[in-house]
Amino acid sequence: MRDHTKLLAELSEEYRRYAPKSAALHERARAHIVDGMSHARRAVTPFPPRLVRAKGAWVEDEDGHRILDFWQGHYANILGHNADVIVSAVVQALEGSRGLQTGFEDRVHVEAAEILCRQTGAERVRFTTSGALATMYSILLARAYTGRDLVLKVGGGWHGAQPWGLKGVSFNSRSRYDHMETDGFPDIIDRDTIVSRFNDPQHLRDTFAKHGDRIACFILEPFVGAGGFIPATREYLREARALTEHYGSVLIFDEVISGFRFRAGDLGALYGVRPDLAAFGKIVGGGMPVAAVAGRADILNLAGAEGGNRVRFTGGTYSAHPASMVAAKVVMEYLVANEASIYPRLADLGEKTRRAMEQAFAEEGILARTTGDPRGAFGGSSLGMLHFPYDETLELTSPDDVYDPQKCDVALRDRVIQTALLLEDVHVVHGLGAVSTAHTEAEVEFLREACRRVARRIRRYL
Numbered sequence: 001m002r003d004h005t006k007l008l009a010e011l012s013e014e015y016r017r018y019a020p021k022s023a024a025l026h027e028r029a030r031a032h033i034v035d036g037m038s039h040a041r042r043a044v045t046p047f048p049p050r051l052v053r054a055k056g057a058w059v060e061d062e063d064g065h066r067i068l069d070f071w072q073g074h075y076a077n078i079l080g081h082n083a084d085v086i087v088s089a090v091v092q093a094l095e096g097s098r099g100l101q102t103g104f105e106d107r108v109h110v111e112a113a114e115i116l117c118r119q120t121g122a123e124r125v126r127f128t129t130s131g132a133l134a135t136m137y138s139i140l141l142a143r144a145y146t147g148r149d150l151v152l153k154v155g156g157g158w159h160g161a162q163p164w165g166l167k168g169v170s171f172n173s174r175s176r177y178d179h180m181e182t183d184g185f186p187d188i189i190d191r192d193t194i195v196s197r198f199n200d201p202q203h204l205r206d207t208f209a210k211h212g213d214r215i216a217c218f219i220l221e222p223f224v225g226a227g228g229f230i231p232a233t234r235e236y237l238r239e240a241r242a243l244t245e246h247y248g249s250v251l252i253f254d255e256v257i258s259g260f261r262f263r264a265g266d267l268g269a270l271y272g273v274r275p276d277l278a279a280f281g282k283i284v285g286g287g288m289p290v291a292a293v294a295g296r297a298d299i300l301n302l303a304g305a306e307g308g309n310r311v312r313f314t315g316g317t318y319s320a321h322p323a324s325m326v327a328a329k330v331v332m333e334y335l336v337a338n339e340a341s342i343y344p345r346l347a348d349l350g351e352k353t354r355r356a357m358e359q360a361f362a363e364e365g366i367l368a369r370t371t372g373d374p375r376g377a378f379g380g381s382s383l384g385m386l387h388f389p390y391d392e393t394l395e396l397t398s399p400d401d402v403y404d405p406q407k408c409d410v411a412l413r414d415r416v417i418q419t420a421l422l423l424e425d426v427h428v429v430h431g432l433g434a435v436s437t438a439h440t441e442a443e444v445e446f447l448r449e450a451c452r453r454v455a456r457r458i459r460r461y462l
């Protein structure tokens with residue numbers, strides 16, 4: 001394993017000089033906000049740029065830098081930052097006195113639900129405000145529906161900060177993924193959550209053979225997000241469907257990243273696999289706090305009168321918030337109307353972006369590989385993650401491939417490259433991120449040049 005302490009210290013020092021206003025605001029923030037921010041993924045070494053505006057593919061910070069952004073609101077902004085079509089609808093709603101929370105129901109909520117159900121094949125939907133809540137409620141529904149305890153997930157899968165989601169997220173060489181990520185929960189959560197290896201159908205078969213009659217649900221992302229931007233193989237997803245059906249477990253797809261990312265609807269459809277429940281978030285909210293659980297009526301109805309109100313998926317002061325529903329409806333409508341042009345273009349640009357990064361590092365003799373390509377499982381992809389494997393023959397098919405520090409230089413990807421690229425006015429997360437409809441080939445070339453300079457700079461440290 002390489003030690004990047006000296007390089008990171010040099011970059012941090014330079015960044016402090018480069019962004020003094022963000023530096024000062026970070027110090028101020030730390031006086032009241034834990035670590036100076038409210039989401040760990042927004043952390044940057046030595047501090048994040050503080051924004052004053054964001055439009056399209058670019059953001060602008062307090063120090064006057066225009067930064068090319070591939071984070072795009074935690075991958076929510078598929079139309080780029082503050083897209084006109086969404087902003088104007090939300091402004092209109094606010095100006096028309098129908099934007100802030102009222103505590104009543106309205107027409108837009110109905111229309112957004114209709115689009116989501118139609119595009120995902122779901123019979124029922126209920127909205128909430130975060131992906132974590134959507135996955136948590138999905139699991140509650142599954143446990144109530146089956147009357148079973150065990151929750152099966154994949155190592156490296158991130159389902160948000162909720163009890164069952166907080167096991168087996170980060171790789172650790174001792175326990176791999178068999179550990180809780182947080183203190184504070186009762187031991188029973190640890191015991192009831194079992195972790196299997198992504199894209200390993202045999203391991204899945206073995207796990208079901210051992211615990212199948214106790215497994216309430218299997219929750220997974222058909223395209224692993226934070227765990228490495230790795231697509232499920234068709235064989236694996238079909239096996240997941242067959243096994244859950246055979247053992248009477250609920251299959252939950254976490255489509256918080258993948259929903260409306262690859263087509264105007266769920267990704268499951270591109271695999272020809274329909275889950276029992278699916279969690280949505282990010283893109284479907286158009287940049288507003290919207291998430292949803294969608295799927296089979298007989299399961300979702302457990303949260304309502306028809307199902308005896310057995311699952312308290314009922315609260316949420318800001319659930320189906322009026323302006324949020326306007327954004328959700330508008331973004332989904334827009335993606336549906338422009339599906340045929342948007343997704344092929346995004347896929348093409350995603351491919352060019354991944355190749356540009358790999359090539360820029362290769363030119364300086366640095367082995368870099370990207371994930372994000374669907375590897376034949378379905379069409380193209382607008383997502384990308386950059387990795388620095390120690391062995392060029394390494395196959396990147398599971399989260400531990402890209403998070404095991406013995407296999408890939410994880411710190412180089414997650415910390416060094418991020419700070420080095422910020423000094424070139426580019427913002428990436430896990431080495432890259434997502435392209436939006438606001439990105440063009442000019443942005444890809446800007447990134448390529450930035451990576452070339454970074455590669456030249458860091459080469460002598462590796």
Ligand SMILES: Cc1ncc(COP(=O)(O)O)c(C=O)c1O
Pocket residue numbers: 074129130131132133135158159160161221225226254255256257281282291
């Ligand atoms: C796949 C997946 N599921 C769930 C979540 C949690 O969503 P939220 O951050 O809105 O709670 C995330 C967030 O990144 C995610 O990527």
